[in-house]
Amino acid sequence: MISPHPVVSLDDVCVTFRTGHGAARREVRAMSHVSFDVAPGKTLGLVGESGSGKSTTGMVVLGLQRPDSGSVRFDGAPMARSLRSRAGRMQAVLQHPRWAIDPRSTVLGAVLEPLLVHERRTRACEQRALSMLEQVGLTEAFASRRPHQLSGGQLQRVSVARALVTHPSFIVFDEAVSALDVSVQAQILNLIQDLQAEHGFAALFISHDLAAVRYIAHDVAVMRSGEIVEHAPTDVFYEMPTHPYSRQLFQELTS
Numbered sequence: 001m002i003s004p005h006p007v008v009s010l011d012d013v014c015v016t017f018r019t020g021h022g023a024a025r026r027e028v029r030a031m032s033h034v035s036f037d038v039a040p041g042k043t044l045g046l047v048g049e050s051g052s053g054k055s056t057t058g059m060v061v062l063g064l065q066r067p068d069s070g071s072v073r074f075d076g077a078p079m080a081r082s083l084r085s086r087a088g089r090m091q092a093v094l095q096h097p098r099w100a101i102d103p104r105s106t107v108l109g110a111v112l113e114p115l116l117v118h119e120r121r122t123r124a125c126e127q128r129a130l131s132m133l134e135q136v137g138l139t140e141a142f143a144s145r146r147p148h149q150l151s152g153g154q155l156q157r158v159s160v161a162r163a164l165v166t167h168p169s170f171i172v173f174d175e176a177v178s179a180l181d182v183s184v185q186a187q188i189l190n191l192i193q194d195l196q197a198e199h200g201f202a203a204l205f206i207s208h209d210l211a212a213v214r215y216i217a218h219d220v221a222v223m224r225s226g227e228i229v230e231h232a233p234t235d236v237f238y239e240m241p242t243h244p245y246s247r248q249l250f251q252e253l254t255s
């Protein structure tokens with residue numbers, strides 16, 4: 001069977017951050033020769049200790065951080081420079097929805113916002129946003145509420161609805177469930193899985209949580225000091241991680 005062409009493809013990407021001046025000048029290699037593909041409807045889990053380069057990878061994939069070298073392709077073409085041209089086609093769900101959502105906005109306003117980059121606010125748009133809210137389990141009664149009137153889990157559902165309302169082909173989840181209680185985490189993971197089965201988006205799921213990654217990801221990549229040291233199908237990886245650092249990570253993150 002011919003595999004479908006990847007939604008996102010990174011080839012030999014390097015990113016170095018330079019900070020400070022003179023004697024205090026420092027260089028950090030946040031990504032070192034990183035390559036991977038994510039196919040439609042699939043999730044790549046990205047794990048690694050703090051500072052290993054996971055979020056930088058998320059930023060590169062979203063086109064928010066330009067690589068120093070290497071290439072990033074989206075939907076089969078080199079990543080467009082213009083943010084507007086890919087608005088709605090890629091989305092992100094971050095760890096703290098309270099930072100991502102305007103506190104003055106209503107829930108309906110927050111979900112509508114990504115649609116209004118390309119469209120005027122019409123009744124049809126509002127219906128689409130309301131139906132997305134319903135798909136994430138929030139009734140119309142939530143539409144007029146403000147973020148401070150919602151729990152963390154409800155607000156993360158709003159973030160998921162907001163990410164999905166434009167029917168993106170790719171979503172980055174960066175520690176998207178890490179701030180939530182375990183039972184709420186499970187609900188959001190189930191929700192993401194159901195919505196992926198329905199909408200077919202590809203995803204990069206960045207997390208410290210190896211159990212969450214095992215549950216949601218089809219493949220796993222392990223990052224260490226900017227490099228991908230292991231990349232394997234999820235069942236193979238969890239059965240027997242081959243790289244010594246992956247084994248160490250298992251011990252550290254599961255003890």
Ligand SMILES: Nc1ncnc2c1ncn2[C@@H]1O[C@H](COP(=O)(O)OP(=O)(O)OP(=O)(O)O)[C@@H](O)[C@H]1O
Nearest residue numbers: 017018019028030049050051052053054055056057
């Ligand atoms: N804008 C920046 N300027 C300078 N250094 C940066 C910048 N962004 C990230 N870094 C550095 O690059 C390295 C990788 O950071 P990154 O945030 O990608 O790691 P991470 O694996 O996502 O960490 P965490 O799990 O703690 O979020 C770190 O050493 C970090 O300090």
